[in-house]
Amino acid sequence: xxxxxxxxxxxxxxxxxxxxxxxxxxxxxxxxxGRRFDEQDLxxxxxxxxxxxxxxxxxxxxxxxxxxxxxxxxVVGDPDxxxxxxxxxxxxxxxxxxxxEMGRPQxxxxxxxxxxxxxxxxxxPPDGHERRMLRARLERVFGATYFVRDSSGKKGDxxxxxxRLIRRLRxxxxxxxxxxxxxxxxxxxxxxxxFANDLRKASVPIDLQTIRGLKESPGALDLYAWQAWxxxxxxxxxxxxxxxxxxxxxxxxxxxxxxxxxxxRKAKQLLRRWQDAILQHxxxxxxTLSPDAETLTxxxxxxxxxxxxxxxxxxxxxxxxxxxxxxxxxxxLLLRDPRDG
Numbered sequence: 001x002x003x004x005x006x007x008x009x010x011x012x013x014x015x016x017x018x019x020x021x022x023x024x025x026x027x028x029x030x031x032x033x034g035r036r037f038d039e040q041d042l043x044x045x046x047x048x049x050x051x052x053x054x055x056x057x058x059x060x061x062x063x064x065x066x067x068x069x070x071x072x073x074x075v076v077g078d079p080d081x082x083x084x085x086x087x088x089x090x091x092x093x094x095x096x097x098x099x100x101e102m103g104r105p106q107x108x109x110x111x112x113x114x115x116x117x118x119x120x121x122x123x124x125p126p127d128g129h130e131r132r133m134l135r136a137r138l139e140r141v142f143g144a145t146y147f148v149r150d151s152s153g154k155k156g157d158x159x160x161x162x163x164r165l166i167r168r169l170r171x172x173x174x175x176x177x178x179x180x181x182x183x184x185x186x187x188x189x190x191x192x193x194x195f196a197n198d199l200r201k202a203s204v205p206i207d208l209q210t211i212r213g214l215k216e217s218p219g220a221l222d223l224y225a226w227q228a229w230x231x232x233x234x235x236x237x238x239x240x241x242x243x244x245x246x247x248x249x250x251x252x253x254x255x256x257x258x259x260x261x262x263x264x265r266k267a268k269q270l271l272r273r274w275q276d277a278i279l280q281h282x283x284x285x286x287x288t289l290s291p292d293a294e295t296l297t298x299x300x301x302x303x304x305x306x307x308x309x310x311x312x313x314x315x316x317x318x319x320x321x322x323x324x325x326x327x328x329x330x331x332x333l334l335l336r337d338p339r340d341g
Contacts, residue, residue, distance in 0.1 A: 045093055046095075058082065077143065090215060
């Protein structure tokens with residue numbers, strides 16, 4: 001009697017794993033193993049975007065505001081580009097990390113090989129769709145104005161500041177398909193002096209592998225960066241202790257993050273989901289949500305070893321000397337009007 005052939009279709013209820021799911025699992029394993037074997041990729045966040053998150057979804061209004069205790073961040077978008085949102089938050093992370101990798105240059109200019117390297121830094125395939133998305137994200141981040149108010153100083157002092165993140169940039173996007181010796185290493189982004197000075201004074205260390213794993217969930221990404229900062233600060237105290245943070249209310253955690261969800265039940269569901277995603281990438285995370293999700297307990301910890309190296313594709317402390325400009329016009333050239341500061 002002939003032997004039956006094995007079935008070629010998956011069993012009922014099973015389905016083949018997709019490439020996207022496989023990549024997500026690989027990023028999760030990289031984050032876990034990087035932490036376990038002390039081989040994390042060091043990254044940095046600007047403090048203002050850790051304290052207060054950008055919106056997660058497109059906004060119809062051009063003004064957005066979040067408050068964290070005595071700190072308030074207000075973002076006003078450019079009418080032509082709109083407000084930054086969603087994965088746009090990866091741009092400030094890349095800027096802060098690349099600025100540190102280049103040794104915080106005095107001219108505030110980040111020089112790098114290719115615009116596609118910004119995508120590669122977060123393991124995003126540099127195809128045509130993603131390049132168009134990157135261009136739109138850069139335009140939104142470039143066009144927005146950021147207003148900061150900080151009244152946490154002594155004697156009731158209030159510090160107010162308004163600035164842009166980027167003063168000018170020049171990028172070629174098409175060099176992978178049409179390489180040119182003139183376009184390589186001539187991509188640059190010049191930070192505004194205010195933003196560069198802020199990065200020199202205070203940049204929050206993060207695990208770039210975890211950021212890559214959480215990039216598709218802006219809420220989980222923001223919550224991870226916020227916990228990494230709060231746990232790091234507690235660990236730096238002479239007498240480390242734990243801290244309970246309220247989830248709801250005017251000064252609660254939800255009010256600091258980028259969600260506009262106000263309904264308590266849904267807000268708690270979101271927070272539980274985000275915390276579960278964080279634990280999948282940071283299993284040793286000591287911070288815990290209460291059973292009713294009313295409070296988040298923060299405990300001392302290091303989410304990343306600050307002595308680990310920075311590894312960004314196409315970014316070097318001493319980049320090659322750029323060639324003389326050619327007649328080619330870059331795909332994206334944005335310049336700040338000197339009257340804007």
